[in-house]
Amino acid sequence: MFSKACEYGIRATLHIAQKSLHGERVSLKEIAGEIDSPVAFTAKILQQLTRAGLITSVKGPSGGFQIAKKDMDRIKLSDIVNTIDGDSIYKGCGLGLPACNAKKPCPVHDKFALVRNELRTMLENTSLYELATGLDLELTYLKR
Amino acid sequence: MFSKACEYGIRATLHIAQKSLHGERVSLKEIAGEIDSPVAFTAKILQQLTRAGLITSVKGPSGGFQIAKKDMDRIKLSDIVNTIDGDSIYKGCGLGLPACNAKKPCPVHDKFALVRNELRTMLENTSLYELATGLDLELTYLKR
DNA sequence: ATAATTTCGGATAATTTTGTCCGAAATAAA
DNA sequence: TTTATTTCGGACAAAATTATCCGAAATTAT
Numbered sequence: 001m002f003s004k005a006c007e008y009g010i011r012a013t014l015h016i017a018q019k020s021l022h023g024e025r026v027s028l029k030e031i032a033g034e035i036d037s038p039v040a041f042t043a044k045i046l047q048q049l050t051r052a053g054l055i056t057s058v059k060g061p062s063g064g065f066q067i068a069k070k071d072m073d074r075i076k077l078s079d080i081v082n083t084i085d086g087d088s089i090y091k092g093c094g095l096g097l098p099a100c101n102a103k104k105p106c107p108v109h110d111k112f113a114l115v116r117n118e119l120r121t122m123l124e125n126t127s128l129y130e131l132a133t134g135l136d137l138e139l140t141y142l143k144r
Numbered sequence: 145m146f147s148k149a150c151e152y153g154i155r156a157t158l159h160i161a162q163k164s165l166h167g168e169r170v171s172l173k174e175i176a177g178e179i180d181s182p183v184a185f186t187a188k189i190l191q192q193l194t195r196a197g198l199i200t201s202v203k204g205p206s207g208g209f210q211i212a213k214k215d216m217d218r219i220k221l222s223d224i225v226n227t228i229d230g231d232s233i234y235k236g237c238g239l240g241l242p243a244c245n246a247k248k249p250c251p252v253h254d255k256f257a258l259v260r261n262e263l264r265t266m267l268e269n270t271s272l273y274e275l276a277t278g279l280d281l282e283l284t285y286l287k288r
Numbered sequence: 289a290t291a292a293t294t295t296c297g298g299a300t301a302a303t304t305t306t307g308t309c310c311g312a313a314a315t316a317a318a
Numbered sequence: 319t320t321t322a323t324t325t326c327g328g329a330c331a332a333a334a335t336t337a338t339c340c341g342a343a344a345t346t347a348t
Contacts, residue, residue, distance in 0.1 A: 059325045
């Protein structure tokens, strides 16, 4: 569904969000450890998310990544997915046809549109805050 | 959503199905031409589908690929997807966690389950016959 | 029989994605 | 001010996916 980079990106962001609920900043190392991902590759992804303004980074000792509490319900899953995988998952044709549209639809156009729209709606309406809270209550997990 | 191989596989199968509606057998070359895909790569995919028993191949002059009419509403999109991409799209965790399940769910487990189930239901209930008919009436298209 | 056509199967190459390495820049603590 | 820690950024490497090439096998038509 998503690229590996995107999966790591979502997992990392959720861990940062959960820690940020308690005002704690987390280092790259800790993040990679907690979400069980390759350190250097995760670094690249966090850089993308930082540049996109979804998370904040601080260099130097006691540095790391964080997310302002007030941003947490503004930021949606769709923001992360868009930053890393782009919008092809919403916009692209299910069969990969570059010029598929309602006027000249591919054979699965309508059926796919339904599923894709549900996916988009879900991603656009699911906030970091909501998911981080579930993590904090240990109702959900990020490892293994 | 799907791999390129799977997209080609679906498109190729639909073209074969459409031609088979009229009892016509189609060659690899024609298929690749009609669905605008790389010939040799398409050959590999058709081999997979043949081995899986979804399509039939005939060697030699006037050979090619075909699908028995009576199989067309038995064969569903899900059969093609399963043959080429496997079942990770239905079964895998949205965040890539190997051990995500209802007991120890990832933060997006329930929300993804809904979308994935809708996708699965759609693929499992969409037959080749239905899609090939739409193609034949030129209500839908496989190119560009 | 022979030749032509078509799929099959293995090897190989190109591209994309995933992952690693290392030095530079920033910053906090000693 | 020096040192240690941490992110940043570029180059590089490995793995997976996508794509090509070519000879072999099968089969039809001549």
